[in-house]
Amino acid sequence: MTPRLFIEVARRSFRRSSTYRLATASALFTNTVFGFLRASVLLFLANGGDLRGMSESDLVTFAFLSQGFIAVVGIFNSGPLTLGTAIKSGDVVIDLYRPAGLQQWYLAQWVGDAGFQVLARGVLPLLAGALVYELTWPDLLILPTFALSLVLASLLGFALRFLVALSGFWVFDVRGVDAIVTLISGLFAGLVLPLNLFPPALEDVARGLPFSGMIQLPIEIFLGTRSGLETVWALVFQMGWLAALLAVGFGLLRVATRRLVVQGG
Amino acid sequence: MAVIELEDIEKQYVVRTRAGLFRRERQIVQAVSAVNLQVNKGEMVAYVGPNGAGKSSTIKMITGILQPDGGRIQVLGMEPMRQRVQLTRKLGVVFGTRSQLWIDLPLQDSFALLRHLYRVEETRFKRNLDELVDRLDLSTFLDRPVRQLSLGQRMRGELAAAFLHDPDLVVLDEPTVGLDVVAKYAVRSFLADINREYGTTVLLTTHDLDDVEQLCERLVIIDEGRVVLDGSLGDFKARFGFERIVVVDLEAAVEPLEIDGVDVVERNGPRQHLRFDRRERSATDVLAAVAAQHSIRDVSIAEPTIEELIHRFYLE
Structure with missing residues (x-):
């Protein structure tokens, strides 16, 4: 796939996502409401003091910022990555008749959609939170690093969801796999609770899994709770998992297209 | 030059059924x-058969998305499965029941x-697009999101999408399914014109025998995984179209006529259909x-329609 084609696909994916106005507005509303809910739960737990090294404003910022991550990293669904359903319906033949790699094709769409989601659903929950609570704002110098980490988080989400979609070649209906991955990634990415509030043993496990790179690590960079070296490590961690998951996806895709049976006429 | 060459192609599926x-x-x-099967450059071939006959499997093997279990395939001088991506560059595909257009975006976005x-x-793109817009009469809805198009309009859009890159071979899988008479006519005359003027090789599967009658000189019938007939439509009719129906209107309604070698297949008052x-x-x-x-x-x-002939052919 040429870079030009990638950009053209991403652009149209961005535009396509922007046409779902009502869906975006209602999701944004839900994300924001849940931001307030989660913020108050965390404040209740903190009980007026710090919680495992996080101040009240850190906790509240975590709640609202992570709500903004949901659509960008694809925690709850696969967004434009419709490969799983296409495999089930047989529409995957259309994908296979395209002179472009399937993984890149869907990645380009993912990137375009994520770009739209950052603007539409990423920023507003945080601003809504800022109207009510005092938030922790990052040093401006850390913003480019945070942005890089956010991009990696979104790509990690893609790599993971691509594997879920590919399972459709073997399991016939991806919804079960999808539900399990949604549950696990919500928990271990830090969406349900920041990972540093987990029991220490479980936290260690969670920090070794790729999900932590989808929400927890970028937010820690935003909050400035990581030292310089720890920040570099977080980025390396994200890149490592990203490369590994993309490579597995690429390999499985090759296996799948060799043994493929397209459903129906 | 052969565009498609199939030699002793085999395909089996393993089906698991619940036994307990x-x-x-x-x-x-x-x-x-x-x-x-051999299809030469510029031919327009109808590939016909009942559901489950093996049509789709053959097409998937020709286009490189299904690995045959035996035999040899060459398409446009390539091995489809091994060179799938290269092959797709020279291939146009249209499915009557699937879409390659971006449903939420204006039609022209998919083209771009x-x-x-x-x-x-x-x-070249501009020239091709202008020509296709003209031939398929797309200009009134180019800027409309695909989901707002009628089925006939969408199919015309699908056809344009399949021909934009000057493919050497176009495979159409039931392109007229669900269309009304006017839209069917538009699709057929477009295909006939393109095939005649540009010599694009076309392989068409269909259940609509009017498609065959109006488009294809050559008819390949497959049933239970085997090619049971490969010839011109005329040959087919000559071989199987030996039945005639004479409709007579008599002066009065009478009992079914009794004539040697003639069956009365229908009777409406004074009108009798004799086969x-x-x-x-x-x-x-x-x-x-x-x-x-x-x-x-x-x-x-009355001459029998090919629909009736093929139906009878299947029954034999």
Whole structure:
């Protein structure tokens, strides 16, 4: 796939996502409401003091910022990555008749959609939170690093969801796999609770899994709770998992297209 | 030059059926067996058969998304499965029941993307698009989101999408399914024109035998995984179209006529439909026999449609 084609696909994916106005507005509303809910739960737990090294404003910022991550990293669904359903319906033949790699094709769409989601659903929950609570704002110098980490988080989400979609070649209906991955990634990415509030043993496990790179690590960079070296490590961690998951996806895709049976006429 | 060459192609599927609570039985289904087919450049071939005959499997093997279990395939000089991506650059595909258009975006966005996908040079793309817009009459809805188009409009859009990159081979899988008469006509005349003027090779599967009759000189019938007929439509009719129906309007409603070698297949008041084998009796002969018994007010002779012929062919 040429870079030009990638950009053209991403652009149209961005535009396509922007046409779902009502869906975006209602999701944004839900994300924001849940931001307030989660913020108050965390404040209740903190009980007026710090919680495992996080101040009240850190906790509240975590709640609202992570709500903004949901659509960008694809925690709850696969967004434009419709490969799983296409495999089930047989529409995957259309994908296979395209002179472009399937993984890149869907990645380009993912990137375009994520770009739209950052603007539409990423920023507003945080601003809504800022109207009510005092938030922790990052040093401006850390913003480019945070942005890089956010991009990696979104790509990690893609790599993971691509594997879920590919399972459709073997399991016939991806919804079960999808539900399990949604549950696990919500928990271990830090969406349900920041990972540093987990029991220490479980936290260690969670920090070794790729999900932590989808929400927890970028937010820690935003909050400035990581030292310089720890920040570099977080980025390396994200890149490592990203490369590994993309490579597995690429390999499985090759296996799948060799043994493929397209459903129906 | 052969565009498609299939030699003794085989394909089996393993089907697992439940044989108990946990037990499942493996069953091997022979989807395609020993299929030989050669399609030359510029031909327009109809590939016809009942559901489950092996049509789709053959097409998937030709286009490189299904690995045959035996035999040899060459398409446009390539091995489809091994060179799938290269092959897709020279291939156009249209499915009556699937879409390659971006449903939420204006039709022209899908076209613009196809230009980058197939790396069509800008001036050639403009020229092709103008021509296709003109031939398929797309100008009134180019800027409308695809989901708002009627099925006929969308199919015209799909056709344009498949031809934008000047493919050498176009495979159409039931392109007229669900369309009304006007839209079917538009699709057919477009395909006929393109095939005639550009010599694009076309392989068409369809259940609509009017498609075959109006488009394809050559008919390949597949049934239970085997090619059972490969020839011209005329040959097919000559071989199987020996049945004739004569419709006679008599002066009065009478009992079914009794004539040797003639069956009365329908009777409406004074009108009777008489079926006979034209190898055994001639129409004048039959009419003379009728006239000997009753006076005739009017006569018409009906030819069987290929729909009926193929249906009968399947039954044999």
